[in-house]
Amino acid sequence: MAISTDTTDCRIKLENITKQYPGCLANDNISLSLLPGEIHALLGENGAGKSTLVKTIYGVVSPDQGKIIWDGEQVHVKSPSDARDLGIGMVFQHFSLFETLTVSENIELCLSKKQLIAIENLPEKIRNLSKAYGLDVDPDRYIHSLSIGERQRVEILRCLVQSVKLLILDEPTSVLTPQEVANLFVVLNKLSAEGCSILFISHKLHEVTEICQKATILRGGKVISTCSPREESPSSIAKMMVGDLAEQDAGYSKKEGSKVIFQAKELNLPTKQPFGTELKKINFDLKAGEILGIAGVAGNGQDELMAAISGEDGRLVNNMLFLNQQDIGKLDAGERRQLGMANVPEERLGRGAVPEMSLTENTLLTQSKGFISNGLVNWKKVQQHAQKIIDQYKVKCHGEFSDAKSLSGGNLQKFIMGREIGQNPIVLICAHPTWGVDVGAALSIHQSLLKLRDEGAAILLVSEDIDELFLLADRIGAVCDGHLSPLIKTDETDIEQIGLWMAGSFIPESLEATQ
Amino acid sequence: MDAELLSQILFSAIKTGTPLLLIALGEVICEKSGVLNLGQEGMMLMGAVVGFLAAYSSGSVGLGVLGAIIIGMFMSLIFAFLVLHLGANQVATGLALTIFGTGLSAFVGSDVVGQTIQGFQPIIIPVLSDIPFIGRILFTHDLLVYVSFALAALVSYVATKTRIGLIIKAVGENPHAANAIGIKVLKVRYLAIMFGGGMAGLSGAYMSLVYTPMWIENMTSGRGWIALALVVFASWRVGRIMLGAYLFGLASIMHLVLQGMGWSISPNLLAMLPYVATVVVMVIISADHFKEKLLAPRSLGKPFDPRQMA
Numbered sequence: 001m002a003i004s005t006d007t008t009d010c011r012i013k014l015e016n017i018t019k020q021y022p023g024c025l026a027n028d029n030i031s032l033s034l035l036p037g038e039i040h041a042l043l044g045e046n047g048a049g050k051s052t053l054v055k056t057i058y059g060v061v062s063p064d065q066g067k068i069i070w071d072g073e074q075v076h077v078k079s080p081s082d083a084r085d086l087g088i089g090m091v092f093q094h095f096s097l098f099e100t101l102t103v104s105e106n107i108e109l110c111l112s113k114k115q116l117i118a119i120e121n122l123p124e125k126i127r128n129l130s131k132a133y134g135l136d137v138d139p140d141r142y143i144h145s146l147s148i149g150e151r152q153r154v155e156i157l158r159c160l161v162q163s164v165k166l167l168i169l170d171e172p173t174s175v176l177t178p179q180e181v182a183n184l185f186v187v188l189n190k191l192s193a194e195g196c197s198i199l200f201i202s203h204k205l206h207e208v209t210e211i212c213q214k215a216t217i218l219r220g221g222k223v224i225s226t227c228s229p230r231e232e233s234p235s236s237i238a239k240m241m242v243g244d245l246a247e248q249d250a251g252y253s254k255k256e257g258s259k260v261i262f263q264a265k266e267l268n269l270p271t272k273q274p275f276g277t278e279l280k281k282i283n284f285d286l287k288a289g290e291i292l293g294i295a296g297v298a299g300n301g302q303d304e305l306m307a308a309i310s311g312e313d314g315r316l317v318n319n320m321l322f323l324n325q326q327d328i329g330k331l332d333a334g335e336r337r338q339l340g341m342a343n344v345p346e347e348r349l350g351r352g353a354v355p356e357m358s359l360t361e362n363t364l365l366t367q368s369k370g371f372i373s374n375g376l377v378n379w380k381k382v383q384q385h386a387q388k389i390i391d392q393y394k395v396k397c398h399g400e401f402s403d404a405k406s407l408s409g410g411n412l413q414k415f416i417m418g419r420e421i422g423q424n425p426i427v428l429i430c431a432h433p434t435w436g437v438d439v440g441a442a443l444s445i446h447q448s449l450l451k452l453r454d455e456g457a458a459i460l461l462v463s464e465d466i467d468e469l470f471l472l473a474d475r476i477g478a479v480c481d482g483h484l485s486p487l488i489k490t491d492e493t494d495i496e497q498i499g500l501w502m503a504g505s506f507i508p509e510s511l512e513a514t515q
Numbered sequence: 516m517d518a519e520l521l522s523q524i525l526f527s528a529i530k531t532g533t534p535l536l537l538i539a540l541g542e543v544i545c546e547k548s549g550v551l552n553l554g555q556e557g558m559m560l561m562g563a564v565v566g567f568l569a570a571y572s573s574g575s576v577g578l579g580v581l582g583a584i585i586i587g588m589f590m591s592l593i594f595a596f597l598v599l600h601l602g603a604n605q606v607a608t609g610l611a612l613t614i615f616g617t618g619l620s621a622f623v624g625s626d627v628v629g630q631t632i633q634g635f636q637p638i639i640i641p642v643l644s645d646i647p648f649i650g651r652i653l654f655t656h657d658l659l660v661y662v663s664f665a666l667a668a669l670v671s672y673v674a675t676k677t678r679i680g681l682i683i684k685a686v687g688e689n690p691h692a693a694n695a696i697g698i699k700v701l702k703v704r705y706l707a708i709m710f711g712g713g714m715a716g717l718s719g720a721y722m723s724l725v726y727t728p729m730w731i732e733n734m735t736s737g738r739g740w741i742a743l744a745l746v747v748f749a750s751w752r753v754g755r756i757m758l759g760a761y762l763f764g765l766a767s768i769m770h771l772v773l774q775g776m777g778w779s780i781s782p783n784l785l786a787m788l789p790y791v792a793t794v795v796v797m798v799i800i801s802a803d804h805f806k807e808k809l810l811a812p813r814s815l816g817k818p819f820d821p822r823q824m825a
Contacts, residue, residue, distance in 0.1 A: 060695060080697035096692035098685050100813070108678070109685055110696050116678075 010069070011036045011197040012057070012088075012166055017066035019052055026052040027063070028221040034166065034197045039188060041208040041229060042201045043241055044218035050201050051093075053218070054168050057199075058090045059083040081112065089159025093170040093201075095151050097143045104139035107158045115162060122161075129160050133187050148297050149180040156187065167191065168199045173207055174464065175298055178499035185211050205234035217241055252450055254474045254491055257290030261458045262427050263322040269308055269315065277301040277482045279308065284477070284487060286427065291449065291459040292487065293473025295466055295498050301482040302431065302462050303346060309429050309460070310343040311336040312351075323427065337366060342425035344416055346432055346462075348409060352416045355405035359397065359415060360386040362404050367423050389418035393448075394441065410437040414445065421448050428452065431462045446472060466495055480504035518648060524765070524772055525652045532764025533663050534559075534718045534726065534735075538742040539749070539756045540663075540670045541714025546746055547674065548707035549687035549814040550598065553609025555715050556739030557616020558590045562719025564624040567730040571632050580659070580720045587716020588709045590616060595708040599701050602818050613739070621732045634728030635659060659721050666714075671753035683707060687812030690819040700819055715739065737790065744793045750810040766792045 013033040019026045026049045034040050042050050055061040057068065059077035067074050070086055077083050083090070097106050104123045108116065119125050123139040130137050135153040143151060152172060159167055169188075173181045188198055188211060202208055208215055209229045217224045217240045225240050267282035279301055286292050296302055307313035309321065311333035320329040323339055331339070343366075345351040353362045360379070363386040364371060371382050386400040393414040397407050404412060417433060433449065434442040449472060453459055463469050469476055470490055477487040478501035485501040500506075538555055545552050562583035570579025594612050597603040635657040644654040674680040682703060685693045690700045718738070723730050741763055749755035770785030 059697075080695060084697070092695060096689070096695040098688045098692060100688055101681070101684065105681055109681055109693075109698070113678075 010034060011038075011071065013069040014053075014057070015067050015069065017053065017056055017063045017068075019049075019056065019061060019063050021052075025221050027056070030066070030218070030221075030223055032216050032223070034199065036165075036197055037192050037195045038214060039192050039198045039200060039212045041212035041215035042199060042218065043205075043208065043215055043237065048218040048241075049221040050218055051170065054090065054170060054199065054201065057083070057166075058088060058168060084110065084162055085112070087163065087165035088168070089162060089164035089166070090168040091152065091155040091159065091170065091172055093174070095155055097151055097154060099144040100142065102140055102142055103137060103146075103154050103157075106143060106154060107139075107161055110158050111162065119161070125161060126157060129157055133157075133160065133190060134183065135160075135187060148175045148299055149177070152176065152184070164196060166197045166199065168201075170201045172200070173202060173204060177297055177502040178466070178495060179503060181207070205237050208237065209234055252446075252471065254489070255290055255453065257287030257458070257474065258456075259288055260285045261288045261324060262286035262460075264309070265320060265322070267308060267316075267320045269304060269313065271304065272313070272315075277304055279304050280482045282484045284484060286458045286460055288426070288458050289453055289456050290474040291453050291461055291472050293469035293476040293490070294460065294462045294479055294484070295469050295476065296462075296464070296479040296502055298464055300502075301479045304482070305479065305484075306343075306345060306429060306431055306462060310341070310345070312345075340426035342366070342420040342423050342428045344420050344428070344430040344433065346435075348412050348416060349405060353404040353412060356403060358401045358403055359390065359395075359407075360400045362386075362415075363389070363419055366419060385422070389415060389422060393418040393444065409435075410441065413437050414441050417445050417448070421452055424452075424455070425457055427458045427460070429460045429462075432464065433461065434465075434468060466498060469498075470495065478502045478506075480507065483507050522648055522651045524768070526655070527768050527771075528761050528765040529652065529660065530656065530726070530764070531767045532760040532762075533660050534721045534738055535742050535745060535763055536663050536667060536757055536760035537659075537718035537721060538715050538739060539745045539760060540666055540753070541711035541718075542742055543746050543749075543751055543753065543756060544670065544674070544683065545707050545711035546815055547687045547751060547812055548683045548704045549690060549812050549817065549819070550595075550704055550708055551605050551609065551816040552591065552594055552612075552708060552711055553606060553743065554590065554594050554612025554616065554739075555609075555711075555742055556735060556737065557613035557620075558587045558712050558715035559616075559719040559722070559735045559739045560620040560733070561590050561616045562587045562716030563723040563734060564620040564719075564730055566716070566720030567632070567723040568624065568627060570724055571627055571630060576632075576635055576724050579724050580717065583716040583720030583723075584713045585716070587712040587714070587719065589712070591708045591712020591715070594712075595705050598818065599704055599708075602820055605816050605818070617733065624730045624732065627730050628732060629729065631729045632724070634724045657725055659717075659725055667753055667757050674753060684812070687814055690814055690817075694819075704819075718742075741789060741793050744797055747811075748796045751812065763789050763792065 010033045015031050017027050017030045030049070030053060042053065044050050052061055056063045057077065059079045059082050062078065068077060069075070075086060077086070098109070104126060107126060108122060111119070116122070126139040129135070130153070135157055137146070137150055137153045137157065143154070146154070152175070172184060176184065192198060200208070200212055209232065212229050214226065215229045215237065216226050217237070219241065227237070229237065263285050264282050267279055269279040271278045277300060282305065284292070294302070304313070308316060311331060314332055316329040318327050318329045322328065323336070323341065326339070328336055328339065349355045354365065360383050364377065364382050371378055371385070383400055389395065390397065390400060395407070395415045395418070396411045407415065413435060414437060420428060420430070434445050437445065449459060461469065461473055473490050475487045476490045476493065476498060477485045478498055479485070480502060481504060483504070483506070485506040538559055542552065542555060565586040566579040566583030569582035570576045590612065594608055597608045598605050637655055637657050638661070640654040644650040674683070682698055686698060686700050686703045694700050719735065722735055727734070745756060745759045745763065749759050766789040769788050770782045773780060773785060774782060
């Protein structure tokens with residue numbers, strides 16, 4: 001085995017990793033190296049191949065070609081347990097935790113028998129580590145009782161217990177409040193100072209420039225560039241990620257809105273799911289011609305609120321929801337749509353569209369006006385309408401007869417947004433409008449939303465992306481644990497304050513005590 | 516009612532509840548790993564007929580038990596291959612397995628219907644069986660009842676105290692996460708299903724070698740189904756499964772007891788008591804939907820395909 005001097009310095013070095021999936025070359029000859037203690041960002045748009053690459057390192061995916069050199073020696077990582085034996089730890093984007101087990105049981109599952117024997121008292125060790133790194137978490141608590149931020153700490157502790165030498169974090173900050181992000185960075189810097197290498201996947205460029213020493217940018221499965229983020233600006237990195245200079249969203253004008261068109265009054269709703277969130281006294285007014293943004297970390301009641309407003313959750317009673325002074329609490333989703341409401345749910349496949357049905361059929365699902373004569377469907381008209389949406393929103397697909405499930409997430413999102421906006425609703429409720437959508441398409445969705453607003457529609461925007469909310473929303477608030485914060489004009493607040501609200505600072509202590 | 520009669524009733528309740536306990540112990544492990552196997556009745560019948568045939572032809576009840584366990588595992592292996600490897604629907608496959616087992620057992624056993632053999636004999640444990648009242652109820656049974664006590668303790672210990680139990684629970688809770696941390700989900704589920712199959716076979720052998728030492732077509736009379744309800748009733752906890760099995764055992768012998776006491780209720784009406792009890796229990800449990808969801812393995816009945824993890 002040839003060992004050159006530069007590979008021996010590296011903690012890990014990837015050489016020419018290639019992975020082919022049916023119909024897509026996910027990784028094309030990727031080479032990458034990390035020094036001990038280096039914080040290295042892996043950047044790229046959705047589908048650029050970041051996830052495939054880190055899964056290769058962690059042994060979840062086996063590469064078609066290429067080698068992995070770990071501490072100067074070539075290794076074959078066949079499974080995650082191989083990776084852990086080497087000292088590689090990974091924090092997944094969708095946490096790999098078991099909700100009905102305790103923190104300490106979750107961590108135990110990840111350890112090999114040998115490691116378990118070496119650790120005499122696991123709960124004690126967890127307590128010590130959490131103290132040493134400021135990752136406050138009680139080993140005896142059940143996961144389902146933990147907040148998202150706490151769950152992430154459990155994932156990180158799980159890696160630390162195994163004295164990790166390379167920590168991979170897949171979009172760690174997308175689920176955190178700004179304050180939690182700051183805490184996470186303190187931990188990461190501490191680990192880095194102790195010699196642990198960190199591979200950090202993110203979409204958020206300002207975070208990358210803040211914490212990472214090096215960055216590798218992927219596009220279409222290839223390495224486009226490697227740079228030092230501290231010497232670059234977020235916009236120059238964005239340019240490398242997207243390829244051409246995408247039009248930057250340059251702050252849009254804010255509107256006041258006219259009369260109140262939609263109201264929620266004392267909306268209380270107990271949870272249906274064991275791990276759901278109860279809605280507690282939600283009150284808000286939505287005016288015609290404004291965009292109201294609701295921020296919040298996932299799982300704080302957004303899904304429940306969306307389901308209650310759209311009519312999917314049919315347990316509402318009278319005097320809770322009003323559309324144009326009409327009590328719509330007891331109307332079902334279809335009846336609410338007929339009154340001019342439209343809805344883009346978070347879950348695209350399954351809620352927003354039926355996976356097995358074509359785009360044409362999916363068009364008909366939420367809109368039948370004009371397509372039906374004498375009780376029969378005029379398929380030609382539906383088809384033309386679907387085609388129009390596809391053209392207008394540049395949906396990449398084989399045509400209007402493609403199954404919804406054959407589209408990539410971002411393209412399906414564009415289609416659903418187009419379908420709902422095309423109905424000229426008077427109230428549009430919309431979750432994560434540009435989730436997984438590339439920069440160019442996001443811009444066109446933003447403009448469509450603003451146009452709809454300017455035409456007098458009321459838009460309720462629920463998103464985890466604070467930057468997007470600040471860009472689009474005229475007024476903004478946050479949900480935390482089923483409570484809705486006060487609403488404030490976007491111009492009169494800042495990310496700091498909304499971040500505090502997302503963490504629940506607006507909830508009176510008397511209420512918190514009763515929980 | 517005097518103590519003598521009461522101890523006799525409780526003794527019989529344990530004896531009647533034992534096949535339910537055995538099969539439910541297998542099913543609870545299977546369900547904890549996230550697999551719902553509705554083929555219990557079919558596997559149990561196959562266990563009963565093969566156990567009887569093996570014992571009848573060899574003259575050894577031990578070989579009968581062994582044969583029953585092996586055929587139960589083999590039947591469950593068919594199920595496991597279909598649902599784990601080929602991704603077939605668990606409910607449909609389980610139902611098919613029951614129909615298949617019912618028919619095949621009737622066919623295989625057609626020559627020996629009504630034949631009898633010398634089944635397991637009671638083993639009266641010295642000293643312990645002399646304890647007043649309790650000794651008679653607990654320590655004058657046959658070998659398989661003592662085995663069922665031991666298995667209940669073992670399953671309970673493994674499920675709640677060991678790493679294996681933790682892994683099974685993790686797989687049933689979130690197979691994708693389990694796969695991501697390197698647990699071999701399909702292997703765990705294969706083993707859990709086969710344990711369930713072996714227990715169903717053993718339970719069948721209890722029917723044809725101990726309870727009524729003979730083979731009659733469809734002799735398990737729905738016990739496989741009652742066991743499925745029992746697992747839910749017990750909210751996947753072994754202690755409660757044991758209690759539930761004996762309660763159902765008690766319900767099954769109520770008609771004999773009441774007849775013995777001279778009550779004139781139609782025996783047919785009373786014989787349906789365990790089935791009515793099953794329906795009532797399911798209704799009560801399902802009424803509290805919230806709680807059921809919290810206790811059930813969260814991925815129960817959902818297929819898992821590691822190849823889709825791209």
